[in-house]
Amino acid sequence: MDISYNINNNRHNISIEKKLSQKFISQIEQAKSDKKILLIYDKNIESKFIKNFYELLKLSGCKIFLLQLEGNKSNKNEKLLFKILDFLILKSFTKKSILISLGGGVLGDVCGLAASLYLRGLIFYQIPSTMTAMVDSCLGGKTAINYKKIINSVGSYYHPYHVYIFNDLIQTLPNKEFLSGIPEILKCGLIKKNKIIRYLNNKKESIIAREFEIIKELIVESLSTKIHFFQNDINEKNTRLYLNFGHTFAHAFEMSTAKLIKNDYLRHGEAVGIGILCELYYANRKSKQIDIVQKILSDFNLPIKVLDENKYDSKLIQKIQSQTYKYIFLDKKKINNNPRYISLKKNFIPKTEEMKNNELIDETIFKFIK
Numbered sequence: 001m002d003i004s005y006n007i008n009n010n011r012h013n014i015s016i017e018k019k020l021s022q023k024f025i026s027q028i029e030q031a032k033s034d035k036k037i038l039l040i041y042d043k044n045i046e047s048k049f050i051k052n053f054y055e056l057l058k059l060s061g062c063k064i065f066l067l068q069l070e071g072n073k074s075n076k077n078e079k080l081l082f083k084i085l086d087f088l089i090l091k092s093f094t095k096k097s098i099l100i101s102l103g104g105g106v107l108g109d110v111c112g113l114a115a116s117l118y119l120r121g122l123i124f125y126q127i128p129s130t131m132t133a134m135v136d137s138c139l140g141g142k143t144a145i146n147y148k149k150i151i152n153s154v155g156s157y158y159h160p161y162h163v164y165i166f167n168d169l170i171q172t173l174p175n176k177e178f179l180s181g182i183p184e185i186l187k188c189g190l191i192k193k194n195k196i197i198r199y200l201n202n203k204k205e206s207i208i209a210r211e212f213e214i215i216k217e218l219i220v221e222s223l224s225t226k227i228h229f230f231q232n233d234i235n236e237k238n239t240r241l242y243l244n245f246g247h248t249f250a251h252a253f254e255m256s257t258a259k260l261i262k263n264d265y266l267r268h269g270e271a272v273g274i275g276i277l278c279e280l281y282y283a284n285r286k287s288k289q290i291d292i293v294q295k296i297l298s299d300f301n302l303p304i305k306v307l308d309e310n311k312y313d314s315k316l317i318q319k320i321q322s323q324t325y326k327y328i329f330l331d332k333k334k335i336n337n338n339p340r341y342i343s344l345k346k347n348f349i350p351k352t353e354e355m356k357n358n359e360l361i362d363e364t365i366f367k368f369i370k
């Protein structure tokens with residue numbers, strides 16, 4: 001076991017494994033299920049891993065059902081949710097059955113919502129398959145779909161019984177799905193004192209080469225930081241809000257580009273990187289932390305602006321800018337009709353603040369759009 005945490009006096013565990021192993025099977029046995037498993041897996045995961053994982057699962061003696069779906073923002077909707085619920089009903093799953101999500105943040109969030117709704121909760125496992133899912137979305141219990149094109153507008157809190165992270169998946173990830181996890185790691189390095197910023201600055205080659213021991217440390221540091229902030233604030237009234245650093249702008253950019261360019265123009269993690277820059281700038285236009293973040297994002301070939309101005313005409317850029325501005329006001333954290341964001345003090349202490357300066361919001365979007 002690499003990480004454990006408690007929610008309402010129940011123990012939850014996260015394991016990070018170098019190789020697929022039978023340990024997973026003994027975990028399945030501990031869950032005391034009715035020996036029925038639905039494995040939902042992302043279509044884009046290497047087929048060899050799926051085959052090996054299926055063979056491993058069979059050793060549990062459970063009856064296994066497979067459902068192949070595709071992550072991707074455009075699918076994070078009620079259609080995907082009901083596809084899962086219909087399947088569970090069709091195959092007469094019970095509260096004692098197991099649902100395993102093997103996928104990125106999208107499948108994890110939608111499967112988690114289905115697991116929380118079906119008979120008001122069945123046994124849920126997460127096996128994150130992208131870096132964003134491994135360092136962030138696999139724990140904390142937030143589940144959601146995007147409804148009426150608003151990000152995560154319908155959701156619940158439902159914690160996975162166990163999270164398993166496998167190195168085999170890290171090694172076969174396409175570069176984009178590997179690198180787009182870096183901004184969520186960086187976020188955890190900015191809001192709490194830990195090894196992350198030092199590692200991102202000094203161990204770049206090892207990270208890019210995906211050396212397991214280094215990647216494992218980054219995952220452990222990120223997930224431990226997340227646990228630190230959410231464990232005593234599950235419903236996000238206080239410290240958990242800090243984990244949204246960068247997200248007020250990020251979600252607005254994700255929605256505007258999805259609407260006006262295409263759904264997966266920006267990966268969530270890529271948007272979070274730019275969102276962090278925006279929130280630092282909004283808090284203090286001359287912040288030295290902007291340079292630190294820009295350097296790290298560039299080192300990992302991540303975008304520091306939303307659009308390449310050579311690729312898009314100025315009319316479209318203007319439309320995206322004004323749409324982004326509107327979407328900022330859909331922020332789920334808003335109070336008194338003001339969206340909120342996370343500011344960082346000089347000593348990297350996070351604070352939640354209202355955004356009351358609409359001109360500065362616009363200026364910030366303009367600064368980082370192209």
Ligand SMILES: NC(=O)c1ccc[n+]([C@@H]2O[C@H](COP(=O)([O-])OP(=O)(O)OC[C@H]3O[C@@H](n4cnc5c(N)ncnc54)[C@H](O)[C@@H]3O)[C@@H](O)[C@H]2O)c1
Pocket residue numbers: 042043044045046070071072073076103104105106107109129130131132133136137138139140141142143152169172173174177180267268269
């Ligand atoms: N619940 C939370 O706390 C939380 C935290 C962060 C992000 N999120 C959510 O996560 C989502 C973003 O996650 P994501 O970037 O993983 O998106 P995603 O699940 O859409 O995955 C991105 C792409 O990678 C593909 N993919 C997945 N695993 C793969 C693998 N092993 N090999 C090859 N391709 C693979 C998918 O098919 C998809 O095309 C957003 O919806 C965001 O809201 C949730």
